[in-house]
Amino acid sequence: MTLKLLISLALLALAGIGLYHTHKSLPPGISYRGPIAPLIDPVLLSDITQHHADGSETRHHEIFDEVFRLVGQAERFVLLDMFLFNSTKPEGVAHRPLAEQLTDTLLARKKARPDLKIIVISDPLNTMYGGTASPWFEALRKAGITVVETSLTPLRDSNPAWSAIWRACCQWLGNNPRGGWLDNALGNHPVTLRSYLALPNFKANHRKLLVVDDGPELRAVVTSANPHDGSSRHSNLGLSFAGPAVMDVLKSERAVLAMSGADTSIIDARIDHHGKKKPANGNPGDLVAVLTESAIRDAALTMIQSAGTGDRLDLAVFYLSHRKVVEALLAAKARGAELRVLLDANNEAFGHDKSGIPNRQVAMELHKAGVPVRWCYTRGEQCHSKLLTLTPEKGNTRILLGSANFTRRNLDDLNLETNVWISVAEASPVAQKAARFFDLQWQLGPDNDPVMSLPYEAWADESRLRYWRYRIMEASGLSTF
Structure with a gap:
């Protein structure tokens, strides 16, 4: 009886x-x-990998070229927040060494401008x-650059079935970058x-x-692009912009530093200095809003729910599984939106091979409702952009x-995310x-060159078992998406 009581408690x-x-x-x-x-001086940046009928590949990549250019001319301040910042990659395919290139660009600019304030924020993954050391982070810190690995513990738990156990038994244990003895699924150490x-x-x-x-x-x-070697072939989008909305990016990043117990004074000084300036004039009617976390969801739903005949x-996205978004897309189709x-x-x-969950299951729902669905044609890389565009009949x-x-x-x-919503003339x-x-990625293969997309039937999966597996994984958090 006592054992049962203890287990129940x-x-x-x-x-x-x-x-x-x-x-x-x-x-x-x-x-x-x-x-x-x-919205002041906006520039849309794109990364596209094209596959040709003869098996060759062409890459048109702009995002990190612009990042490196901007860092290379900085005089006073650089703030960088990037999820994946490492050199892991699959073997056998040439990848751009983005982690090394970004590190070298930051180090070179810090050496040229010793008073330059640089903050790098990244994910503990x-x-x-904490189970291994990052050579890139160590090199940056050695040069006097602030590197903050985000503290995720204050965030809400996305997988409570495990996180409740982890919080009770394991979060207190810390970690040791020199005590490793297990193979690293994400690196060599x-x-x-x-x-x-x-x-x-x-x-x-x-x-x-x-x-x-x-x-x-x-x-x-x-942007949606990471300074990660294995991600260097992905398709991605980014927006470069100036004006008062940049202050909102800084304010949202200040929250991450504060949550992680890091010094916020450098960002505070930038906000105080630039926040008092009169904004430059842009094109009348061009607007932008910086959104993080659930504010992104609300903006997406507003866009979709406003679409009609x-x-x-x-929509071009790496993962689509959110039930409210899926339902809103189906409702927009029923209202006559294209x-x-x-x-x-x-x-x-x-x-590594994946199961196709969740996109193939969501695609089945959309396809059966008459929504045109296509698959990006990829060869090892990912269709990694996260783009939603509403082109209304008027406006x-x-x-x-x-x-x-x-x-x-x-x-x-649950995750930390940053998007921008913009409104511009068509x-x-x-x-x-x-x-x-x-339109380029929507271009259907295999008769076109380059081959950019494949029809729904190419990767269709209409298994009801896997469909309900996706629904359970989405609802419970027992998934990586």
């Missing part, structure tokens, strides 16, 4: 821990919704949660058991952005892009380039 305690940490208050400044502001105990919490600082002084003003880049919605949905087939990641084009996949983990205040360079980006 333990299970009750774990249930209480899980319930609390999935509903607790968010840290201050998380789930940030910046005000709608003038890059050190397997052995890691501790404690690294693998932290991994199933399945939450992250998934943001990808840069803020840098650009002449007398500040400029931001918000005569309006077009284009939809095109371009998805990654979720068939492989960094040399400005609205675009949502950034780091967030359309999943529960990315949109429901004839503007940004809207035109976004349309070309989508």
